[in-house]
Amino acid sequence: MGTMSNDTLLEVKHVSVDYGAGDGAVHAVTDVSFTLRRGEILGLAGESGSGKSTLAYAVSRLLRPPALITGGQAIYYPRERDDETDGAASISKIPGLSGVRGEGPVDLFELSEDELRAFRWNDLAVVFQSAMNALNPVMTIGAQITDVLRTHRPHMPAPARKERAIELLRLVGIAPDRLGSYPHELSGGMRQRATIAIALALSPDLIIMDEPTTALDVVVQREILTEIMNLREKLHFAVIFITHDLSLLLEIADKVAIMYAGRLVEQASHYDLYKHARHPYSYGLMNSFPTLHGPRRTGIGIPGSPPDLRDVPPGCAFHPRCPFAFEPCKTVLPLLHPAVPGSDQQVACHLYDAQYRATPPTTEEIAARYEAIAEGSAVR
Amino acid sequence: MRHLLRKLGIYLLAIWVAVTVDFFLPRIAPGDPAKDVYYRLAQLGPVSPSTLKALQIEFGLNTTDPLWLQYLKYLNNLLHGNLGVSVTYFPSSVGSVIAQDLPWTLVLLSISVLISFALGTLIGVFMAWKRGSTLDTTLSSVMTFCYSIFYPWLALVIVYFLGYKFGWFPFSDGYNATQTTPGWNFAFLSDAAYHAILPAVSLVISTIAGWMLTMRNSMVTTLSEDYIQMARAKGLTSRRTMFAYAARNAILPSVTGFAIAIGAVMGGQFLVEIVFSYPGIGYALVQGISNHDYFLTDGILLMVIIATIVMNLIVDLLYVVLDPRTRQVKGA
DSSP states (O other): OOOOOTTEEEEEEEEEEEESOGGGOEEEEEEEEEEEETTOEEEEEOSTTSSHHHHHHHHTTOOOTTEEEEEEEEEEOOOOGGGGGSSOOSSOOOOSOOTTTTSOOEEGGGOOHHHHHHHBTTTEEEEOSOHHHHSOTTSOHHHHHHHHHHHHOTTSOHHHHHHHHHHHHHHTTOOGGGGGOOGGGSOHHHHHHHHHHHHTTTOOSEEEEESTTTTSOHHHHHHHHHHHHHHHHHHOOEEEEEESOHHHHHHHOSEEEEEETTEEEEEEEHHHHHHOOOSHHHHHHHHTSOOSSSOOOOOOOOOSOOOOTTSOOSSSTTGGGOTTOOHHHHHSOOOOEESSTTOSOEEOOGGGOTTTOSSOOOHHHHHHHHHHHHHHHHHO | OHHHHHHHHHHHHHHHHHHHHHHHHHHHSSOOHHHHHHHHHHHHSOOOHHHHHHHHHHTTOSOOOOHHHHHHHHHHHHHTTOOOBOSTTTTSBHHHHHHHHHHHHHHHHHHHHHHHHHHHHHHHHHHHHTTTSHHHHHHHHHHHHHHHSOHHHHHHHHIIIIIIISOOSOOSSSSOTTTOOSSSOHHHHHHHHHHHHHHHHHHHHHHHHHHHHHHHHHHHHHHTSHHHHHHHHTTOOHHHIIIIIIIHHHHHHHHHHHHHHHHHHHHHHHHHHHHTTOOSHHHHHHHHHHTTOHHHHHHHHHHHHHHHHHHHHHHHHHHHHHOGGGSOOSOO
């Protein structure tokens, strides 16, 4: 954490978000930190209510009351002006200085209303979960692209705006004659492509994608993912990809962060996570999806359900559901630390703390324990 | 286009049903218009029984035709624009009575309804945008109060204070007949506008709350939609988000409500004209009913029905313009 190298794009430090205040406050996100590098895809995974969307919306400053950011910073490192020339090779440059670029790091939580408006879409765009609901039903696709340009590039002439809209549609694989179509005239997949085109309108450095493929069938889902990967390849934007589908993240994300009850419980490269998920929760989440290929095995599930965020269990929030829970889990809050010395893989679990347990469990051990539970419940 | 034709067909059917009901309903009611006029004439001076006979012929009451034949004749007359002779305003034809009174009603009604709808909807937009603010909570309760005021009481209070007690505005008639003559001259038009203020104000006050609350509630729902969130994320100005994204979608239920409300507003208009002695067709209708004037009441009800249906048709067309989802998908 805290790498100040040149390619850092976003540094989220100790962010907490509450819904409501006082005794009834729901602590949706608690003390979350992570770093995102330029062009990197960070996968944010967890069950419903784990705080993953809240965290992403906090970073984009889109939370609305009663949600309240109660602490932390989100430091954004704008692109150097000189960098403007490279990078977006296959998409035409869009004239005009944008957002907060070239002015040094800024804390997104400190931006004024006007700065925020300039920052939005110029630097950070959002692709929402359901494209049907995210597109204005009474405006054509073209108008929904050009109104971004009209707001952020007021000097751009109308023909140029249209040109740009056509270019963007082509980029995401939509025929330019769809410019005048309304959202309801497009298929689900096309709508999601259109929202991606809108997101790319100002060549942002960061795109938050909130379950962009959840509402689509698997074939279209695959197409959209491939599209996102290709576009990232061409345009070098970074992505915060939110999903509950961990197997999908393992495929596309460079780095995966797993949330439970508002906290990060594990953060690792997709490879490390795939090979050896350290946190018992991560392992359970990852293996709760049956695989199509590979050996037959007992389907496992995580027993119980996520905690009530108004009343999170003390110590490790996962301990009531954890097959490995032991004494310290009930009282001491585990913090993120390297799973094994010198590793990038960080885990918030006492199993990997030499103070509590001499040798951390192996992946086989975790698997065996979960399978035992699964068998047990099958017998019952 | 087929969609439109089907709509037109439905409306024609509605007009036919209305016309039919319109024909049979007064004939079920007791009373005889020829006798009414006869007795009225008798009070003025001696009349011979042959006058009654003449009146019956004039009104078409001497017929021995069965009802269904009368009905067909009635339809035929309607098609030729012949609405008969008014009993109340004898010997004027119903057509000329309506032609004289309808403009008053239409102008007063359309102006006050448009003001009420536009103003109410606009305020509703702001209330929802500033949801939970003092503006919102105060207006919400004031409007709920306005919404539940009994209209005749409101009208009488307005007549009494603004018209009678303070004498700021005239509270009867459509214009001052002693000073102006009807026509396209400034003196008449300004006088007519001056006379229309109180009835218009009463109409606006009694209807604005409905539009405001409808729009506010619809807008509050719309504001939680994803595309509003996306408009904010896009960094659009709040004005653009408020109007092009939120209000533009939230107004759709209001437009539908508008179509439904037209009939009720027309009915309410009669009350306005009675309280303010306004020379519109509502006033004429009341005269017609109390004089067993089949022909006038038939004619006016027909006009009201046609006006309501035409307004509905306009709203339908407007809806197609406003909501692309109701348009027929081209070729797909």
